[in-house]
Amino acid sequence: MTYKVFVDGQEGTTGLRIHEYLAARGDIEVLRIDADKRKDAAERSRLLNAADVAFLCLPDVASREAAFMVNNSNTCLIDASTAHRTTPGWAFGLPELDRGQRTKIRGAKRIANPGCHASAFILAVRPLVDAGLLSPDALISATSITGYSGGGKSMIAQYEAASEPKLTSPRPYALGLTHKHLPEMMAHTGLKNAPVFMPIVGNFYKGLAVTVPLHLSQLRAGARPEDVQQALAAHYEGERFVRVLPLRDPATLEEGAFDVQACNDTNRVDLAVFGNDQQILLMARLDNLGKGASGAAVQAMNVHLGVDEGLGL
Ligand SMILES: NC(=O)C1=CN([C@@H]2O[C@H](COP(=O)(O)OP(=O)(O)OC[C@H]3O[C@@H](n4cnc5c(N)ncnc54)[C@H](OP(=O)(O)O)[C@@H]3O)[C@@H](O)[C@H]2O)C=CC1
Numbered sequence: 001m002t003y004k005v006f007v008d009g010q011e012g013t014t015g016l017r018i019h020e021y022l023a024a025r026g027d028i029e030v031l032r033i034d035a036d037k038r039k040d041a042a043e044r045s046r047l048l049n050a051a052d053v054a055f056l057c058l059p060d061v062a063s064r065e066a067a068f069m070v071n072n073s074n075t076c077l078i079d080a081s082t083a084h085r086t087t088p089g090w091a092f093g094l095p096e097l098d099r100g101q102r103t104k105i106r107g108a109k110r111i112a113n114p115g116c117h118a119s120a121f122i123l124a125v126r127p128l129v130d131a132g133l134l135s136p137d138a139l140i141s142a143t144s145i146t147g148y149s150g151g152g153k154s155m156i157a158q159y160e161a162a163s164e165p166k167l168t169s170p171r172p173y174a175l176g177l178t179h180k181h182l183p184e185m186m187a188h189t190g191l192k193n194a195p196v197f198m199p200i201v202g203n204f205y206k207g208l209a210v211t212v213p214l215h216l217s218q219l220r221a222g223a224r225p226e227d228v229q230q231a232l233a234a235h236y237e238g239e240r241f242v243r244v245l246p247l248r249d250p251a252t253l254e255e256g257a258f259d260v261q262a263c264n265d266t267n268r269v270d271l272a273v274f275g276n277d278q279q280i281l282l283m284a285r286l287d288n289l290g291k292g293a294s295g296a297a298v299q300a301m302n303v304h305l306g307v308d309e310g311l312g313l
């Protein structure tokens, strides 16, 4: 069986990376749009409707347009943008979310993939809520350190021009406290309150690590760092793309530091717990263009098609 696949936004950062993943696949026929017609609505519509699976690697507005262009019941859309991540009728493209998520992805023709920061945050926090360690009412915060490819072509160009001294140091952003990933972070963890979230973009291409600091007093009475690590290990048992590291694992650290690029060029997420008898640091790292975007989109396609979930990854 050969599946026709179209990437709307094929020249963008996530689109190019998806093409790299698909290049080695014998079961995929890639439909390509002529370079001069990349934004031609009629041609995009023709290819979207000809595809069995279409990835939307576009700004939100263009993703919404693309969703309206599909007028057949066969095409499965997998949207990398923020446009549909909490929209009814769209399955959330995170197979490891809970035991029922693969069935939803398999059955859906509309799949919205998580944002890069949100993927890491949700994978770290959701098991604690499900295990009753963290109340849905909890008031928590999170930081995320990310490479500049998370900002797409324009941010890559800005950093790679490399003439501005301010770009050599890490830059906290989203200081209006309304980062676009907050709604999906709440919707897919069950938290009723948005975390206080501060992303920080650094002068490196890719790699991302979210850190959630917690006082033990914020967890279920009597809970210890061991319980948090064990809840993560139980939630992700058998998952090939999620690695739960041993508690306070010295082997995770290099010269005492956590390498935010250690999952680069993989589709893996590492989850780490550090802590003492009062506090915890819960950490998740991934490649923002791997499990944070393009790898995750290919994984969601594999789940949807019912082929080996790790094919091409
Ligand atoms: N980069 C990352 O790490 C992640 C990105 N995402 C999301 O994925 C989506 C794509 O991001 P990314 O690849 O980084 O962005 P880029 O800016 O690198 O690429 C977007 C592409 O879409 C094209 N485009 C814009 N408008 C249209 C249109 N109307 N019709 C057809 N093509 C259009 C652009 O064309 P042109 O080349 O002319 O500019 C560009 O090639 C975004 O919604 C982003 O938020 C999600 C997770 C992680």
Ligand SMILES: CC(=O)N[C@@H](CCC(=O)OP(=O)(O)O)C(=O)O
Residues within 6 Å of the ligand: 080, 081, 082, 114, 115, 116, 117, 146, 147, 148, 149, 150, 151, 155, 180, 181, 199, 201, 292
């Ligand atoms: C460095 C940088 O700017 N990163 C982007 C995240 C990109 C991503 O995951 O997101 P979406 O698909 O939701 O756009 C940001 O924080 O807005």
